[in-house]
Amino acid sequence: MFKLDISRKAYGTHLIFNQTSFELSDHEMVAVKGKSGCGKSTLLAMVGLLEDFEGKYFFDDTEVTKKTREAIRKKNFAYVFQKPFLIPYLTVKENIMMPLKNLKEPNVVEKYQEMIDLLDLNDIENRYPEHLSGGEAQRVSIARAVLSNRKILLCDEPTGSLDPQNARIVMNCLSEILKKFQVSIVIVTHSNEFDSYFEKIYQIENEQVLLYENH
Numbered sequence: 623m624f625k626l627d628i629s630r631k632a633y634g635t636h637l638i639f640n641q642t643s644f645e646l647s648d649h650e651m652v653a654v655k656g657k658s659g660c661g662k663s664t665l666l667a668m669v670g671l672l673e674d675f676e677g678k679y680f681f682d683d684t685e686v687t688k689k690t691r692e693a694i695r696k697k698n699f700a701y702v703f704q705k706p707f708l709i710p711y712l713t714v715k716e717n718i719m720m721p722l723k724n725l726k727e728p729n730v731v732e733k734y735q736e737m738i739d740l741l742d743l744n745d746i747e748n749r750y751p752e753h754l755s756g757g758e759a760q761r762v763s764i765a766r767a768v769l770s771n772r773k774i775l776l777c778d779e780p781t782g783s784l785d786p787q788n789a790r791i792v793m794n795c796l797s798e799i800l801k802k803f804q805v806s807i808v809i810v811t812h813s814n815e816f817d818s819y820f821e822k823i824y825q826i827e828n829e830q831v832l833l834y835e836n837h
């Protein structure tokens with residue numbers, strides 16, 4: 623799916639990555655771990671083509687260039703953050719539908735229904751964000767990301783502000799999404815509780831992205 627050959631990534635004199643690589647195959651869910659400040663969010667931003675680095679980026683075996691970068695970014699990557707970033711004056715349903723430019727596109731309604739069934743959002747689809755629990759709001763942001771039809775979900779500590787029970791519900795949802803849809807998922811996490819959910823676990827250490835566990 624993609625491979626980053628990273629020669630160097632730094633903010634000013636602060637070196638984040640040095641001579642390392644990171645790759646993802648089609649249809650896998652992997653974790654990225656590491657101490658606070660080691661570069662996990664930076665790596666997600668590099669993967670999502672939001673942050674530049676010295677090195678090469680191959681997407682579907684073709685090198686990403688200045689010319690192709692924006693199109694690849696827009697077509698392929700959706701984000702889920704620790705904070706759900708829902709639009710307060712739109713309902714759950716409107717938030718989920720928001721990224722879809724053309725609601726007349728075939729299968730949108732079916733896909734929407736499939737998503738809200740899967741994420742158990744049927745009873746709250748007409749609610750506004752201020753009346754959602756943290757877990758519900760995060761599931762809405764995941765539904766919105768998947769419905770945007772991007773191939774890769776980049777999730778930065780999606781369970782970081784949830785209690786253990788809601789964290790498990792959200793992780794189960796992501797796992798179901800991987801089974802049902804043609805997506806790949808990268809999850810930055812501090813937790814070791816869900817290790818069995820991941821095909822691979824990477825650890826960032828000493829400016830390197832290391833494959834730590836391979837199931």
Ligand SMILES: Nc1ncnc2c1ncn2[C@@H]1O[C@H](COP(=O)(O)OP(=O)(O)O)[C@@H](O)[C@H]1O
Pocket residue numbers: 633636638656657658659660661662663664665
């Ligand atoms: N835009 C930026 N400019 C300067 N320094 C940054 C920037 N973004 C992140 N950093 C620094 O780079 C390091 C890695 O940040 P980050 O990728 O957010 O770490 P993590 O997500 O692993 O906690 C941190 O020390 C952070 O302060």
Ligand SMILES: [Mg+2]
Pocket residue numbers: 662663664778
């Ligand atoms: Mg971070």
